[in-house]
Amino acid sequence: MIRVTETITIDERELHEEFVRASGPGGQHVNKVSTAVQLRFDAAHSPSLSADVRDRLIVLAGRRSTEEGVIVIEARRFRSQERNRQDARERLVRLIRKAAEKPKPRRRTQPTAASKTRRLEDKRRRGHIKRIRQTPSEAWDG
Numbered sequence: 845m846i847r848v849t850e851t852i853t854i855d856e857r858e859l860h861e862e863f864v865r866a867s868g869p870g871g872q873h874v875n876k877v878s879t880a881v882q883l884r885f886d887a888a889h890s891p892s893l894s895a896d897v898r899d900r901l902i903v904l905a906g907r908r909s910t911e912e913g914v915i916v917i918e919a920r921r922f923r924s925q926e927r928n929r930q931d932a933r934e935r936l937v938r939l940i941r942k943a944a945e946k947p948k949p950r951r952r953t954q955p956t957a958a959s960k961t962r963r964l965e966d967k968r969r970r971g972h973i974k975r976i977r978q979t980p981s982e983a984w985d986g
Contacts, residue, residue: 860884880920883932888913901943
């Protein structure tokens with residue numbers, strides 16, 4: 845069990861790891877060993893997540909999420925398979941923790957009197973500048 849928050853734990857059987865060859869430096873070793881990790885987590889069908897956390901998680905994952913709601917995290921930062929595996933799991937946990945935070949509702953506010961005055965003054969100033977730039981015949985016609 846992976847403890848994400850006090851209320852969310854994920855069973856390790858929900859995670860599917862596939863080890864692939866990593867690109868980048870590593871010399872002759874890089875072509876022989878599959879050190880990169882591709883971690884898959886089916887967020888859409890996970891019993892560990894509530895509906896609102898699930899929805900926020902899929903949105904937060906962005907392009908890392910498939911159409912079916914599977915989150916794919918690739919870790920290839922380190923040269924060892926175990927470190928990449930830990931890195932992928934930590935990134936998934938961070939993502940779920942962020943999704944578990946309820947967004948603070950936006951409270952509508954009114955613009956202050958000073959900001960209204962500034963906006964109107966800026967509009968007057970812009971209009972004046974534009975009138976000055978016009979050719980005299982255009983300014984007198986319209």
